[in-house]
Amino acid sequence: MKIGILGTRGIPNNYGGFEQFAEFFSTYAAQAGHDVFVYSPHNHPYNETVFEKVNLIKCYDPEHKIGTIGQFIYDLNCIIDSRKRNFDIILQLGYTSSAFWYDLHPKNSLVITNMDGLEWKRTKYSKPVQKVLKIAEKLAANKSDYLISDSLGIQQYLLNTHNKDSEYIAYGAHNFDTPNEAILSLYHVEKHHFNMIMARFEPENNLDMVLEGVQLSADEKPILVIGNHNTKYGEYLKNKFKNCKKIKFLGAIYNLNHLDNLRYFSNLYFHGHTVGGTNPSLLEAMASQALIVAHNNLFNKGVLQENAFYFNSSIDVKKIIDATKKNDNLQFVKNNFEAIATKFNWNKINEEYLQFFSKCLARNSRRAKAK
Incomplete structure (x- = not known):
């Protein structure tokens, strides 16, 4: 052809x-x-x-x-x-x-x-x-x-x-199974002692909702916020959460190996997207063996099925952060990793x-x- x-x-x-x-x-x-x-x-x-x-x-x-x-x-x-x-x-x-x-x-x-x-x-x-x-x-x-x-x-x-x-x-997506814990030192975090979210800074990606839940949570793990924040909406979010020290705005990261390792070693990976089909970053999180907490909508559920935690509000986010550890939910991680190998x-x-x-x-x- x-x-x-x-x-x-x-x-x-x-x-x-x-x-x-x-x-x-x-x-x-x-x-x-x-x-x-x-x-x-x-x-x-x-x-x-x-x-x-x-x-x-x-x-x-x-x-x-x-x-x-x-x-x-x-x-x-x-x-x-x-x-x-x-x-x-x-x-x-x-x-x-x-x-x-x-x-x-x-x-x-x-x-x-x-x-x-x-x-x-x-x-x-x-x-x-x-x-x-x-x-x-x-x-x-x-x-x-x-x-x-x-x-x-x-x-x-x-x-x-x-x-x-x-x-x-x-x-x-490509499955990731070659972790390198040394990369974490570049971002001043420790294995399973940080959460993360990666998205374009647009309202429909629910960064605001997730970060409100982080602020409400009693858990002191930092959350790494990855994406270009030098936008009008980014400035709004940085100003709104400027007093919450556990929220770390890192900017955009394009090094795929670094991203794979951050996802792999994170405790929770938040995916707030609500618009679109099969979102590439969601599949990459599954392939990186992250424990995923996703916005509750048909696009995300169509990919993740029952192998994730879901949120509809900042209160949901708070409750999930306070109660959830990756090591207690490794079956979700394994199921998503296998879905990449077989379906995606x-x-x-x-x-x-x-x-x-x-x-x-x-x-x-x-x-x-x-x-």
């Missing part, structure tokens, strides 16, 4: 979840003999034209000059370029800034969209922007040839809201994508051909 991947800030990944998936999937597919192309912004720091057998196409992205509107222009540039490539499959990752250009996709390529999460529910967006994102979601759902949901919750939502079937293919490992996920692409081509007369 000739596959084009659109909708990311390029590979190798230096940004986020879709970019990480694009890197893992594209290199897997290329190694399997497929002709794979990934679109990247013109100013991506990797300047070669090939990355591990994956062809890279750079398109102009003015976001650094004009802000968010630049994403729409970048997506348009990528779609226009795709019209001359004769792709069998165009994998469109997300829809927030590309859906309004869907009619410009090449007609002889199958457009398969990973619908991501409920972007319009993100509170960082104003009400008018949320309305626009709802329109974008509807356009992507109706104009794509096929849809992919990375969580069962999103799959059900698309069926209920847009009457659209979608293929459930989860996100992936990258090789399985990547192969499911390729099999789905093949099925889509076989059942669609426009692109059905002898392979």
Whole structure:
């Protein structure tokens, strides 16, 4: 198959979840003999034209000059370029800034969209922007040839809201089983004597609720708060909890080995996300053998099942902190670790994508051909 991947800030990944998936999937597919192309912004720091057998196409992205509107222009540039490539499959990752250009996709390529999460529910967006994102979601759902949901919750939502079937293919992670306790000294914490939370500083990730529970708790273990806090919401949280000495704002950490070890040696790992499908950081926490305390919603429960503690309020957080130790709940940890190995490992996920692409081509007369 000739596959084009659109909708990311390029590979190798230096940004986020879709970019990480694009890197893992594209290199897997290329190694399997497929002709794979990934679109990247013109100013991506990797300047070669090939990355591990994956062809890279750079398109102009003015976001650094004009802000968010630049994403729409970048997506348009990528779609226009795709019209001359004769792709069998165009994998469109997300829809927030590309859906309004869907009619410009090449007609002889199958457009398969990973619908991501409920972007319009993100509170960082104003009400008018949320309305626009709802329109974008509807356009992507109706104009794509096929849809992919990375969580069962999103799959059900698309069926209920847009009457659209979608293929459930989860996100992936790599199991971590090589801990190095020496790394803890870099962060001035001790094994199982700290808790942590890692998230973008956005209200729907419930940092405020978790940190209120920490403040109320009688337990004196510090909590490491990992994520870029140099934002308006970050300043609000730092000011609100400035007198709570056990709350440690560390900023963003991009060293995966450090993150894996922090998760592995933490007592409790809080996951407050409420918007989205299968969240990458949640799978990474499972793969790192953390004991997870998650916000009680269908996205998190769809992944964790009964192998986590759940909270709906800061009082819930307080009670869990005061009563819960990792060493008393190792079966939860083991079950989640095994789920990564059996259900959420990258090789399985990547192969499911390729099999789905093949099925889509076989059942669609426009692109059905002898392979």
